[in-house]
Amino acid sequence: MTPARRWLAGLLCVVLLFPASAAQADNPIIQTIYTADPAPLVHNGRVYLYTGHDEDGSTWFTMNEWRVWSSSDMVNWTDHGSPLRVSSFAWARSDAWAGQAIHRNGKFYWYVPTTNRATGRMAIGVAVADSPTGPFRDALGRPLVENGEFDPTVFIDDTGQAYLYWGNPNLWYVKLNPDMISYSGSPTQIPLTTAGFGTRTGDPNRPTLFEEGPWVYKRNGLYYIVFAAKCCPEFIAYSTAPGPTGPWTYRGTVMPTQGSSFTNHPGVIDFQGGSYFFYHNGALPGGGGFTRSVAVEKFTYGPDGSIPTITMTAAGAPQVGTLNPYTRQEAETIAWASGVETEPSIEGGMNVGWIENGDSIKVKGVAFGAGATSFTARVASASGGGKIELRLDGVNGTLAGTCTVPGTGGWQAWTTVSCPVSGATGTRDLYLRFTGGGGYLFNVNWWQFSSSTVPYSHGP
Template sequence: MQHIYTADPAPLVHNGRVYLYTGHDEDGSTSFVMKDWRVWSSADMVNWTDHGSPMSLNTFSWAGANAWAGQAVERGGKFYWYVPVSVRATGQFAIGVAVSDSPTGPFRDALGHPLVENSEIDPTVFIDDDGQAYLYYGNPNLWYVRLNADMISYSGSPTQIPLTTAGFGTRTGDATRPTLYEEGPWFYKRNGLYYMVFAAKCCSEFIGYSTSPGPTGPWTYRGTIMPSEGSSFTNHAGVIDFNGGSYFFYHNGALPGGGGFTRSVAVEKFSYNADGSIPTFNMTTAGAPQVGTLDPYVRQEAETIAWGSGIETEPSSEGGMNVSWIENGDYVKVKGVAFGAGAGSFTTRVASNTSGGRVELHLDSPTGPTVGTCTVSGTGGWQTWSTVSCPVTGATGTHDLYLSFAGGSGYLFNMNWWQFTAGQPAFSSTAVAQHSGYCLDDPNQSTADGTQYRQYTCGAGAEQRFDFRPVPGVADTYSLVNRSSGKCLDIAGISTADGAAVHQWTCHGGTNQQFTLRQVAANDYQLAAVHSGKCVDVSGISTAVGALVHQWTCDSASALATKKNQVWRLTGKS
């Protein structure tokens, strides 16, 4: 996540995805200025969807400031998010709990008051195999409570864990804090062993851990997981197993402008040692490898991002988030996109309150091979959405995809989602009538709407060449865009009558501008208008130069053996 500063990662595995709950450092902060929390999710550990902010200080009517490190857990189909905030009335820290029916929120205050209030921070929550839930928290001490099954109350009183040097390591130089434990506990169980991962020895912090045979101790210090590094004087860990791998989340100050108060979340993949211990490893710039690939043939949110440059996100009027504040030269990288045998078209949902711009589709780098370009026009508002499509060629195999944005000065457009269509590549071709040998032609290179097409002696001009652009989701169906005029082949007046003119008109995507290719022979096709089911036909079976073209009831297969004025040779179609 590069478009905002994030901190204090708390991953949750649910239904085949990793949901990541983070804090949010405000831009330019010189102290811990944190007003809300954010949610992200991924199925492959590299492409992360921004779900925005489903919870803020305003969620808790009693909170005053400091939206600090928390953790979420699922139980009984509900999601409980435990967070520390300052109580407005006292200025002291307390632990609140919010609840939602969805891992992405929105979350609501479950109690209307703090769950635990003893001036300590950084809750971590775990539900044991026997159903007992534990909430650990604390800085400078370490406490726990046994949560009840409702997850919003607890039994007994908070219990303080003895911080012994045997249990949490030895700190030197600070008699008031003899152990390495500092803050940010992360509590979990794996193969019968309980782990307490924590931020150690501020400042700068490293990540250490302890283990125990039981959920409340006794604890044994096991050493360092991640040394102090990364341009932030704090660190905060979250550890999960997902899809056969183990992952370690943390934060640093690696983004431009980053530091101790403008942090960024990262993740590494690791393997436990045979005895269950965790090896020591360092931060990397590569991060975790991708799990599988991304499917471009299903709708993908524009805010699903492996790396973004220049962009922002915002809530969309159509639900979820959209990519926003796009300027010339910005881009979004999506990693490991599996195009397979080939993509034929690209469709995206966009909005612009200016004159728009272009979405350029590049492979493997922002300036890599261009496989498609979609033009975005003004829509009359930043949340006034329109769907645009463009042909794609050369997108095969698995590649990183760069959605590169181009246009004039200022903000260009917003993007909500995108999707490729497979198995129907775009192509460019002339259309040669097989009864006469003449080409479908835009008379005199006209650019006027309503110009009726004709057959004419074939030449090399753009007025006889058409870009066949696949219609997303409709097999063997295309819009035909004349290379000379830029306008679409169109049935006049959306008529369904025999004899209606085949002319050109400004492209609008209607079904009277969509034609299904019905194969007659190797490169020979009928062009059947989708709205009428009738075929593009040279009137009167004429062999004269200049004979006009109209639509007519499509000839049967048997008739086509000898009658060819509805048969068009498309040499550009492979």
């Protein structure tokens, strides 16, 4: 663990940009690492969130991998690790910058910009996977398109025609073929007019507000392009059109310049009857323009399809439904974390690790119903272990149970432990508070509650 990582983890409950209640906040939605450039995808009742990863202590856009997260309720996010890296593209040299994934033909296609080793220019590659969480592989062995510009967004129209857009300082598109890894015609430039993209002052070389990070979608017959505007700092603006390539009409600001990151990047979806706007800021401790964090807000379109002005908050989006504690839950499903990190598990997926005394995980809106009677967790420890305190509604809230974790002889030497639970009824926020001696205590892979009516089902 780098010093910057530990410093960040130890200060997560003291987010100076937010009120004193920040420990109860749900934005930014990822606290275990710095994330940027959100690209949400709705698939089979879940939101899959594709992000970049700003390295700790970055003083530039130092990004080596892309990450994936998912949620069914918009507040508890599961970490699926890094299924795609710069090194996944043999032709790439550096820069895992802003991309977007889409589902078609039973596969998932992830379009990402990265620097071509041979030319030194930004190029756009495409990776493919059978699952939204990967693993992804280079679909072509070469760039899909390359003109030195970046920030791809992908959109499939109702007609079945797919489009890839990208650009900074210009705005380009190509029509993708049905295979999603080739295109017809040549890259075409979309005219950047002030009527279409607003008026920028003070820069004769860039008369419009368009800067980068386009996000294109269609809703109720209207085409939208949401983009990072002006620079620097950036704000988020949008334009609309009657067709996928225009003509565009500038509609105004979505999110004004806020926070401590001089960039921003939009992602917009509809999910479970609500509309959501994803963005990034520098709101975590140590955060800034090169150490950013992804956040989300819920919003409502106007009757004319307009997007309201959206403000960054610490509260984030409301929870959709509840979390079922009587099914196996991955430990890396987190609403808010303090002090922990995640890593790949030998048993598959990810696990929570680097746990020290006083660290904690919040899981929001846990539906205990009539009451849980026991708690089971999959744990491992190369040290003397420690305890998992089950707290309700606060990190120092009502103690519902305590599970003892023994030393197991290794950080990936897994065993299952259980303990009795009382008082866990109704729908509550659950805090797993970790206690023990000095140093790292143990790892947690998954957990599950049981009750007299819903018994624990044995896992591995």
